Amino acid sequence: MDFLKKSVIAKVIFVSIISIIISMSILTYLVVSNTSKAMKNSNEMSISKELSLLVENINTFNKVAKTGANVNGDIFLNMVDGIKINKNQSVKVGEFETPALLIDNEVVNLNFKIVDEFTKMTKGSVATIFVRKGDDFIRVSTSLKKEDGNRAIGTKLDISHPGYKKVLEGETYLGKAVLFGKSYMTKYIPIKQDGEVIAIAFIGSDISEDLAHLTETINSKKIGKTGYYYIIDSNEKSKKYGYFLVHPKLKDKSALELVDTNGVSFVKEMLTKKEGQLNYLWEGLDKFVFFKTYEEWNWLIVGGVSSNEIFEEANKIMYLIIILSIITVLIISISIFISMKVLLKSLTNIKNGLLSFFQYLNRETNSINKIDINSEDEFGVMAKQINENIEKIEKTVKDDRKLIDETIIVLNEFEQGDLCQRLNVSVDNPALMELKTVLNKMADNLETNIEIILNILEQYSNYNYLNKIPTKDLKAHLLKLANGVNTLGGSITEMLVENKSMGLTLDETSNDLLKNVDNLNHSSTEAASSLEQTAAALEEITSNIRNTTENIAKMATFSNEVTKSAVDGEKLATQTTTAMEDINTQVSAINEAITVIDQIAFQTNILSLNAAVEAATAGEAGKGFAVVAQEVRNLASRSAEAAREIKAIVENATSKANQGKEIASNMIQGYKQLNENISNTTKLIFDVENASKEQLLGIEQINDAINRLDQQTQQNAMIASEAKNVAIITDEISKLVVSSANKKEFEGKDNVKAKNVTTNEKKVEEKILKDKTEYNSIKKHQEDDWESF
Template sequence: MYEIWRKLFGNLKVFKKMLLVSVVSLISMIVLTFILLLGQEKMMIKEKKTQLVNIIDLSYSFTQKEYNKFKSGEITEEEAKKNVLEAYKNFRYQGNNYIWINDNNIDSVKMVMHPMTPNRDGKIMDSDVYNVATAIDFGEDSKSSKKLDNTNMFKAFVEATQGSGSGFVHYSRVDEKTKKLQKKLSYVKEFAPWGWVFGSGIYIDDIEEEFMNSAQKAGLIVLIILGILSFIFRMITKEIVLKVTFINEGLENFFAYLNRETTEVEIKQITCRDEFGFMSDLINSNIEKAKKGIQEDRELINETINVLGEFEQGDLCQRLHMNVSNPAMMQLKNVLNKMAENLEHNIDNVLNVLEKYTNFNYLDKVNTTGIKEDLLKLANGVNSLGDSITTMLVENKSNGVTLHDSSTVLLDNVGKLNNSANEAASSLEETAAALEQMTGNIRNNTHNIAKMAEISNNVTKSANSGEKLANDTVASMEDIDTQVTAINEAIGVIDQIAFQTNILSLNAAVEAATAGEAGKGFSVVAQEVRNLATRSAEAAKEIKGMVENATKKADEGKEIATNMINGYKMLNQDITQTIELISDVEMSSKEQLTGIEQINDAVAQLDQQTQQNAEIASQTNDIAISTDSIAKVIVKNADEKEFKGKDSVKAKTFKHQDLEKPVKKEKVIESKSNDSDEWESF
């Protein structure tokens, strides 16, 4: 309801609201007056009805008494009816009002007795003149009603008695004197034993006339009251508006002071002692209190601003000390001081933990009980920092221990590698020297074999000459001595070649034995050279024997010369084979020299790489020593700090299959010659 009122009239000014109250009051007064008048009319009608009921009940009682006399046998029925009719013919009340009687035959109602017009007695009352009934109220209390449209009033009289035995009928009659239509109300009651309906009616125009008089008087009174109320309303409204305006100006001045638009507030005083005067006194006293409270609040706010300024610069030790009368401001002061204490306490806790972290002690954490939002985030951040540093330290120590263990193994292995590299370098130096010496020997052998090839060519020439001489021996035996001498010299040369070849083969065999697996091919060649030398020696021996036989048997003539020619031919073939063998040995020696030179180059390169590996191994050893020192420093630094899990940190383990294994590359030295399977394998 209030919302509806606020929406409809909330924006109206006080004058209009007062006017609205006056109008509503006036309308309410008029409506109340009208209702009272209507109630008065109803009361008057009710009094009329009560009067009619009492009159009819009285007549009914008299009729019942006469009927009882008849029933008791005191009088006859005719006498009883006659007594009743005679009694009511002369009965009058309140001037000229009377009682009539008609029967209860609703279809054709007959008048039994009418005291004012006796000529109607015994007649059926069906004339159109009687069609004036407008309503029926059934029963004495009129609990139910029925509207009629100008129905025959006598039929309405009978209908009103049906069911409840009595009732009221409303109808209108034309006054014979004034010729005006007058309203009338009749009450009827049935006497069933005789079939009679008693009725009496009264005019109710006086009620309407009285109602109109009362309405006029009430209207005049309302107008007088309205005039008085209008004057009073005007004066009161004017006074209220003036006082409200006066108070409004004071409140505007006070609100301007509250909003810091002015620095002073003006007190507005109403001298009269009505509600507005009391309101003015109350407002002024509260303005004084508010002014005092505002000044205190402003001083406290200024102090709060100064303290919060110190807070902004990081000084959390400042507190508010001023006391004011405003409970909210005191609560704000207490909340700010409590906030500062809690904030200082929590910041101190964070700083203490951070100071311990600065001293490498990461065991403590910031207590997060009773804090939330940003302070909780700060505390959790510091705790997370400690956890992160602890995790990092555990990881660093684990890595340091792992690095220490690995560096120890690395240091041992690098030491072994360094020793092995140095030993390999020394061995390679010796091998290079031996190969250099063997290369010189092979180079000399190759040179000697070249000389042998040259000598073999000379032997071939000598053999050819001997053969020619042998052929010439047929013609002339005289040159035998000369040829024999030449043959002896050639045999000496062959014998020397065989001897030197044998010595070279022995040296080659020794060198081949020294070379091991690499000298197997050279050993085979040495053996072949030895066989060649042996065969050359045997051939020289054979030739020598033949020459001796030729010398002894020179005298034998052509036959011996012929045999000697054949021998020279065989010698020439053997020398040719020997030359071929020497040529093969020469080629093999050259290839062996080339292979030995390649080996020498490879050994020299290997020696250089070994020297580099030795140098790298030495540097790696230094790095391993430095790494071991760093690992010890890392572990020492981690042990100097305090953190959870420090004593349980262990070295990490790595699986060997997780590490990438280096691929070893073997260097293969290929021979440039394809003449021998042994040299190809070498």
């Protein structure tokens, strides 16, 4: 940094290098940025187009497969033409009883002739016939086989199958399906009879090999060096939802739990968006993918690649530009350095010559080295003119230094207080000669004025303040100094006049002060005695009020207990009322039961009468039955009589229960009234208690105030005693002040008189009278309060 500060060459090279670096950096940034954007856009467009092409290929494959399935479907539909259903005939297929399907009176259920012929004819396609039972479609004939080689017979068409609803509504469904580990392009054709769907003709064209070839082609495609394509199942109803259907490493594994470095579930995001572009971090690499959903097969097709591959070529270009920039900076810097070294050699000689001259001016050296440049260019002309001026300045400086040295000596004498020294050396410099004249005149003026000021100050030191310093022709600081000394004399004279006046005044008023202090002392003593008596009386009143407050608090406590007892009594009365109501309810139930018994007795009596009539009709054979009828009638009579007696007792109990309920209700009202009266009494007691507490607080505050006033009165008595001593000392001081002022000489000394303090004495008397009035008022108020208590 020191080299940079001291060298012009270094500065020029440094600025040039910085400028070139900034320019090359901006250029590099723009080139790399635009290159990166162009490469990224090109790669994104390429991936997007290739992804669209893949989707189009899948769509083409799907259309071709559908065309083959349509052809096979038409073939199979012709083979089952004329199929009928006989709901009165059933065939057990597996665990289901199924209606019989007939073709030319031949039962199709469990008959595999047609479906096997179709499979043989189409070289591997499968066929199935479903019969409808209710809302279910059951396989009754099929050439489709399971993994174990057995026919997939006796199973239902899943109601969640996308073709179920369409076929049930009489429409054909065409779509891809995976059946027992193989992929088929399937077609479900509804078969109707009298406008009603009675069966389904199903065909499935085996597309496993073609689909495997398609997925293998997708799996083998690369994007750059490490990029690839993969497929995810996007069918939310499928058990394989979110699984990789095609992937170089993760096939048949779930992708839903995959998260990037930032914890983002990027697969779920793609499944939600269905189509678009996404960036995420994976294993420390910034990856971007394009994705698109093929809705018909529920395939999410994704193509992705690492961003590093895209920017690899851009990085190479960037490194190349940086290297070229560094080489350019070095070449330009060396060229500038050599050029500046040659051009600035003369400037260095001028710098050295000026430094030598400045050192001479600063008295660092006693000689000057001339600038040694013999060229005729701008630097040579500049050096010649500088050398000529240096010679002239050198002669002038030598002469000026003599006068400056003498000036320094004379000013040093001035600093020490010797104003008699003068400058005598003469030089050619008119400014210095004028400075010499001014300094000599300044010394003469200062010497004269300081002599005058010293003379006046000597008189002041001898207590003679009658003379002043003349201020004519004085300016600035000398004028301020003269005015200051004169002002000092005037201030001292005013102070002496004031001191003498105050002394005379103190002397005249000291006797009055002593008298008033005696009166104040006597009053303070009386006030202290009265306050002691008042404080004792208030203390007794405070004690009485405190006892009263405590008794009221106890009354409040008792009142609360009485209130609680009344509330408890009201609760018990309420419970009694409730119990009476329960008894009344039970009695009513008994009354109803008795009524039932009475009715039973009446019915029994009627029955016994009927029995007696029947016995009489029977003659001799019915005599025994007549005796029983008579006993039954007697029993019914006794039952009725007992029911009437119980009813009378119950009615009496009901009346008593109602009376008890009415008494309990009256008790509740009484308790409520009692509780209300107790509450009012408690409230009054609380009000009295609060008032008593406030009264006690007020008395205690008054008691505290009286105690503080008593302490203050005692202190006032002490202060009055001390004030008397101060008044005596003040009288002596006033006499000393007057005596000291008379010893000094100043204007108006014999005309000084004491000040008029009559007004002040009057104010003191009025103050004493006011204090006495306030004291009597306080005392009277305290006596009235004491009498009220």
